[in-house]
Amino acid sequence: MNRLSPRAAVLCQGAVRGLCVSSRQGRESVAKPCSEEEAALYVHWPYCEKRCTYCNFNKYIPRSDNEAAIRSCLVQEARTLIRLSQVHRITSVFFGGGTPSLASHGTIAAVLEAVSQTALLPQDAEITLEANPTSAERSRLQQFQKAGVNRLSVGVQSLDDQELLLLGRTHSTSEAQKTLEEACNLFPGRTSVDIIFGLPGQSLASWHRTLRQLLDICDDHVSLYQLTLERGTSLFKMVQDGRLSTPDMEVASQMYEDARRTLSESGFRQYEVSNFARNGALSAHNMSYWLGKQYIGIGPGAHSRFVPRGSGGQQRQARIQTLEPEPWMKEVMHYGHGTRKVTELNDLDVLSETLVQGLRTDIGITHERWQQIVPSLSLYHVFGASQEIGELRQAGLLVLDERGLRCSWKGLAVLDSLLLPLLTQLQEHWAQRETGTF
Ligand SMILES: C[S@@+](CC[C@H](N)C(=O)[O-])C[C@H]1O[C@@H](n2cnc3c(N)ncnc32)[C@H](O)[C@@H]1O
Ligand SMILES: C[S@@+](CC[C@H](N)C(=O)[O-])C[C@H]1O[C@@H](n2cnc3c(N)ncnc32)[C@H](O)[C@@H]1O
Ligand code: SF4
Numbered sequence: 001m002n003r004l005s006p007r008a009a010v011l012c013q014g015a016v017r018g019l020c021v022s023s024r025q026g027r028e029s030v031a032k033p034c035s036e037e038e039a040a041l042y043v044h045w046p047y048c049e050k051r052c053t054y055c056n057f058n059k060y061i062p063r064s065d066n067e068a069a070i071r072s073c074l075v076q077e078a079r080t081l082i083r084l085s086q087v088h089r090i091t092s093v094f095f096g097g098g099t100p101s102l103a104s105h106g107t108i109a110a111v112l113e114a115v116s117q118t119a120l121l122p123q124d125a126e127i128t129l130e131a132n133p134t135s136a137e138r139s140r141l142q143q144f145q146k147a148g149v150n151r152l153s154v155g156v157q158s159l160d161d162q163e164l165l166l167l168g169r170t171h172s173t174s175e176a177q178k179t180l181e182e183a184c185n186l187f188p189g190r191t192s193v194d195i196i197f198g199l200p201g202q203s204l205a206s207w208h209r210t211l212r213q214l215l216d217i218c219d220d221h222v223s224l225y226q227l228t229l230e231r232g233t234s235l236f237k238m239v240q241d242g243r244l245s246t247p248d249m250e251v252a253s254q255m256y257e258d259a260r261r262t263l264s265e266s267g268f269r270q271y272e273v274s275n276f277a278r279n280g281a282l283s284a285h286n287m288s289y290w291l292g293k294q295y296i297g298i299g300p301g302a303h304s305r306f307v308p309r310g311s312g313g314q315q316r317q318a319r320i321q322t323l324e325p326e327p328w329m330k331e332v333m334h335y336g337h338g339t340r341k342v343t344e345l346n347d348l349d350v351l352s353e354t355l356v357q358g359l360r361t362d363i364g365i366t367h368e369r370w371q372q373i374v375p376s377l378s379l380y381h382v383f384g385a386s387q388e389i390g391e392l393r394q395a396g397l398l399v400l401d402e403r404g405l406r407c408s409w410k411g412l413a414v415l416d417s418l419l420l421p422l423l424t425q426l427q428e429h430w431a432q433r434e435t436g437t438f
Helices: 006-010 067-085 103-117 138-147 161-166 173-185 204-215 235-242 249-265 284-290 325-335 349-358 367-373 379-384 387-394 415-434
Strands: 019-024 028-033 038-045 089-097 128-133 151-157 191-197 221-226 269-272 275-277 296-297 305-306 315-323 339-344 398-400 405-406
Touching: 019 103, 038 067, 038 284, 038 305, 067 305, 067 325, 089 103, 089 284, 103 138, 128 138, 128 284, 128 398, 151 173, 161 173, 173 191, 173 204, 173 284, 191 204, 191 249, 191 275, 191 305, 204 249, 221 249, 249 269, 249 339, 296 315, 349 367, 367 405, 379 415, 387 398, 387 415, 405 415
Parallel strands: 038 089, 038 296, 089 128, 128 151, 151 191, 191 221
Antiparallel strands: 019 028, 221 275, 269 275, 296 305, 305 315, 315 339, 398 405
8 A cells, every 4th residue: 555644744735715816927827726815824843852763753852941942933933924925814723843742831822922913813713732642731731722722633643552662652551541531621522633553563453452442532533644664763773674574564554444444434534544533623724735725834844835925926835944943043033034945836836736635635626726726727638538547537546527536435545656647647738738739
């Protein structure tokens, strides 16, 4: 089985609300999906207590207490980038990391305060904080709630003590269960759990046990991530040195299928490759990524996609902030932001991102959304006549109909292998269009 890693979720594209018209290369007037009035906001907290054996996200072990400095830099960068984007409304805020539950509630409140002073942050906007069981006792969770957090994403990862040890987690199963219970108590209907499967040596029986236990204690949102063995992590090294077995891909595929079936039988909708929700508890913030809306990322290594209208920009940009906390802070103090890299996205980039992100969801890409990017180019134009795509449709993996383009239930499990032919077809069609063959 071939599946996207969780971090692919942050590479986003096009948008759905609002059209702005720009003329590119004098070719045609293109209505672009800018959703320019609003954006989601991601805030990266770069510190963790300890490195988990599997993780290569942008995180550091703090050497000194520099929270006051980080706080003022996050506040400054939020102001700068919101002004640069000229959005009037922040639709959701996500404090991710690293381990943002290690930050003090004062820092969370200060960032939210700065956001409210710079743009409208509606009362009911989803405000998520990622919480690790070891830094999320009830009193801390209550303080976060007072600061404005209304959704928690709890990093449980496994409900088996041996597996937690292997993953290098700092908590036991019972500690994770207790945190989850407190979280569900304080944030009913708005508590999510992250679980990883496909671990070296993990058996189907152990996974089934975890799933059963999970269903007993979880709330309305579950994220299931297949382990990606990341270069540079200690888990990768242990597998490479032969101290641990390579995770079995066939077994991992079976785990995924069993989990999808079990969760769906318990009333969960699989609304994205790795995400399941019941009672409508879909994550608004993550949906913004998958639907190609604008998002602003602040903090070390955060990613953004927005149109910098404040500097006269008309085109969507991809931005990445400086990775390491200390240099990032220096840049923010100097320039008001720590943006390290800016990439202008052309229409083909936006279409490609729309494909990659949109197909992760069960709704896929609607005709309306696709044609907001380039009105004269329909999904049927690009994919309708392709023999290879036709075969994928016939195999029951892809659906192209009056609603748009999407994966079937079967197709969602092998999305990576569908993306290659889809992206190739898009590029070929685009090249023919540019040279006037179409
Ligand atoms: C970057 S972490 C931050 C959350 C928080 N620090 C925690 O550990 O609970 C977000 C999620 O990514 C997932 N993740 C991280 N590394 C992964 C890997 N190598 N393979 C699969 N999932 C991974 C984990 O489930 C984790 O909860
Ligand atoms: C893997 S997802 C887990 C989301 C969780 N399952 C939920 O439903 O709320 C979250 C992680 O993705 C990464 N992430 C999300 N948005 C990001 C952005 N804009 N820039 C950089 N990293 C981002 C962060 O490491 C964050 O901890
Ligand atoms: S999984 Fe979470 S706690 Fe563990 S190192 Fe990564 S960011 Fe830190």
